[in-house]
Amino acid sequence: MNNVVEHVLAAPSRYVQGRNVMKKLGSHLKPLGSQPLLVADDVVWGIVEDSVTAGFAEAELPVTRVGFGRFATAEAVDSLVETIRSGGHDVIAGVGGGSAIDAVKAAGHLAGIRWASVPTAASSDAPTSALSVIYTDEGEFVEYRFFPKNPDLVLIDTVLVANAPERFLVGGIGDALATWVEARAVAKTRAKTMVGDAPTHTGTALAELSWRILWENALDALDAVRSHTVTPALEAVVEANTLLSGLGFESGGLAAAHAIHNGMTAAPQTHGLTHGEKVNIGTLTQLILEGAPAQEIEDFIVFTTKVGLPNSLAEIGLTPDDAQDIGAIAAAATAEGETIHNMPFTVTADLVAEAMKVTETTSRRVRAAHGLPEPQLYRAPH
Template identity: 80%
Template sequence: MSTVIEHVMAAPSRYVQGRDVIQKLGSRLQELGSAPLLVADDVVWDIVEEQVTAGLEETGLPVVREGFGRFATAEVVDSLAEKIREGEHDVIAGIGGGSTIDAVKAAGHLAGVSWASVPTAASSDAPTSALSVIYTDEGEFVEYRFFPKNPDLVLIDTGLVARAPERFLVGGIGDALATWVEARAVAKTRGKTMVGDAPTHAGGALAELSWKILWENSLPALDAVRAQKVTPALEAVVEANTLLSGLGFESGGLAAAHAIHNGMTAAPQTHGLTHGEKVNIGTLTQLIMEGADAREIEDFIAFTTEVGLPNTLTEIGLTQEDTDEVRAIAEAATVEGETIHNMPFPVTPGLVEEALASLEIISRRVRDQRGLPEPEFYQAPH
């Protein structure tokens, strides 16, 4: 009996990006339902309440907001799903960061209603995807949850992105830079993507486009955020971080970089780093493991240093003497079912451990040769 290979392209039903589009959230939600539930933490709600409330009231929609903590845990998801049922809501919108949006997607799926992603920063490619990452209360990775459809709406206001902390955009760049590096590895083996048996050419092409846009626009986009202004460079990076990287990872495939990110949740020293900061360590580790061209590795180190992303153990709170922690990361990254096994060669904990241990020497050499600052030791918040 032959095996059918499916090439699947996944995408949200509608993607909306631009300055002040948060004001139009009400009219966009009105297309999906008449009783929305908004989910946002207190900090985010203080920023968007006036514009969101005005937009919903203008369209005659009720304003019902539920708070959010720090992580998308199984308990939080179940609680949100119950609130959807109790309030007879027909659409749920996650406003804020990746964990808020992940919790909303999972809850919307459980309750059988439409869901919308409304990121207030371009800090990851999670908003467009048909999956959620579930964590423990302490922030340790538990599982991916996959859904049969993508968000019904993704809406991102570049004015909000311009006023968000610079570190959020830096993290989004780190997350998105991994997309092409992982997709091209998966393409070599036609390994499984997040939504199908094999990657699509479209997914790979979008991943590569995201990569090119980031190399051309990241530094001026960060300048725009420092000035709290929306520029063409910022618009380009927001699209690369959010839409192109989202479509690229989901339909192009994940490999070692994100698996190593997941493994890092086993090391308490790395807690408090953004998703993209940890992913960047995974991307460089993957480049080293696959024996990428030396110039590509050196350019990647130099570029990510200029962007403000970590590329040494020092910058994630570890030293070369922390062999137990490095080994724990390597072992967690290579468990059965992890995306690291999409690499075009067998990957063992030992291989990951050796690549991680070599980061310090390689990155410090490149930074010294190119006149870039030495890494500063990261201390996790307690």
């Protein structure tokens, strides 16, 4: 059996996207169970309660909602498992941000019931995946948890996305831009993906499609969010951020960008930044690490600056002189088992640290040449 190589495409059972589809959540959950448990923090619940309640009444389902804290911790997951078992729930839905959804996936798996992802912003590609990221109470990365199946349902209402803070969509774009840069690196090595021994051509192609849609539509989609309006550009970007990037990273593979993001969780200066904002630094660092063409690096810096994503050390609260912090990030990014080892060459902590330092110089040069604002030092909230 040692010569068996699995190429696996992982995907949710059903993906639903569109205007006001939150009203249909009940009808989509009903085939999955008769005693749903909804997990949403108070802010999110205040936004969706009327739509969800009306839809559940139409579907003749009871409404049971519990709150959620800030991070998907092991303790938060275990607490949800207890709630599932004590309440006799047979399907659980995470409504809101990525951490709530990650906790729901992990709890649904442990309790042996079906689970659904209901993001209220297109801020990451996590909702479609068969994995959760577990953090400490302080937001430091602990582990990935992998599951034998993907969500039974992913539902995203684009009216909610259009009315969510612009920064959420910006973060989702940063997360999704990394997908193709990482997947094409994995395609060269045929390294392990999140779900198989080697990537599928489908996963790699979907990663590239996500990239192309973003370059064509991201700026127009951000205009739509600023106008609190759903447009074809916004619908396209929501699909790229959520579905295409989700399938692309999981079945196409991760490489340096997300490993560098994981390393950043150990640096207090970067706390308060969104997942996608930190990933974008990882993507630029990967482009420099792999010696990408100068024009590609320049175009990436120009585009992501216009989108509003950080592409310099200053914008994540660091300077090239912060050798100890950069070294700590690089060491964590190259830890055993990290996805950076899927790159088509050997990557050391020293190489990562050097590439991270270069991002500052390159970003400032390119931005000045294009008349774009110079990077401003980010200060983490305390």
